[in-house]
Amino acid sequence: MTTSNGRFLHTDHPPTPTPPVLPPWLSSFSSTQTIRPPSVNLSLSPWSQPDAIPDNGSHSSISTFACHGFNPLVGENPLLSELMECCKELEEGQQSWVAHKKEAEWRLKRVELQLESEKARRRKEKMEDIEAKVSALREEQRACLDRIEAEYKEQLAGLRREAEAKEHKLAEQWAAKHSRLTKFLKRMGT
Template identity: 50%
Template sequence: MKERQRWQPEEDALLRAYVKQYGPREWNLISQRLPSALHRDPKSCLERWKNYLKPGIKKGSLSPEEQSLVISLQAKYGNKWKKIAAEVPGRTAKRLGKWWEVFKEKQLKHHSSPSQAGNYDHILDTFAEKYVQPKLAFPPPDPPANPAAVLPPWMNASPPTSEALPVREMGVLIRELEEGREVWARQRKEAAWRLKRLEQQLEAEKERRGREKAEEVEAKIRRLREEEAAYVSRMEGEYRERLGAVQREEEAKEAKLMEAWRSVHVRLEKLLAQIGSHRGGPPITAFLSQ
């Protein structure tokens, strides 16, 4: 496997320019624009931009305030560094994760050698608890020589043993226990019956609503069909009226044409009769009539 080479200042400058030109999303295109000698893949370009070159990223060691904030957030979220980095301005998840590993190793070394003093003595010994114990402004008071003297009398009294209880009281307790068990069994049985009753009512309600919905849909379908039939009958009536009007117009036109043809025929007959009378022969109308 080829050893990964460190990013050079010239590459960082080119990466900034390409991100400014193409935006922080086109990493395939940006990796193709970079010099091919170092083989910077899209993931490498993204990691370099996100962890080192992105505007607003803080470099250098964490301040004491940032360290305290990271410790408290790690106790709250665990090793979810992206979530922690969202609440630590300017720090990346990778940087915070590395700092935490170093800090944990130092704390483990400190607890293994008590002579060494650390800056975070207020952290509990168990990292699994992930809880930060605040420092006390004043040292705690010395414990009393006799702790029982501090407690109230009712707490100092030892609880009565089963042997000290009378037999009668033991019988009463057993009977009350049996009665409580019977009451609990009855309540459980009643609760199961009520639950079954509710399930049946729910099923019946579902069926009723389903029937109502089906009836509503059928009513809508019938109404739509009636509207469709009324619309079709209305359109048929309109078309019949239009067809009757067109037929009447055609009949009137045909009557006018017939009347015009008759008048022309009469005039033609008169003209031909006049022509035949001038020639002295039989009228042409006779030939026409034949």
């Protein structure tokens, strides 16, 4: 098997497991596993694509090694193969994180739109409810004013009837007195 620079890999005997030099949280291998040579694909890193994650200078990848002219022999150094595996996992984790972030932003925007819609709907319902209550209060006010007006008209009509009855009674009394006085004067003149 040859590498991209034309050198041959020697795999006559399996590599002996060595304790990892990297801290356990960064190492993807346990000390009981045998180290297998990684498979290397000669493709561009997703970070180098224009529509992928923007380059902020904080990532390292296999393509970064190639860009600087460093083309290591993969099978010769198990630490280097482990580092390359870690870089690959970091790239995959970064891609997963960016996809998760985009989805979370989309969901947040959707929830915000739903909340805005709910707020507008509740505001409209509340305004309609208040307008209905105001309308009912105005109707009640009109009805109350109509009742007051009717009561005063009835009282005024009653007072007028009483005044007319008193006036009629006084007119009858006056007519009776006048009639008696006229009769008395006729008798006196005879």
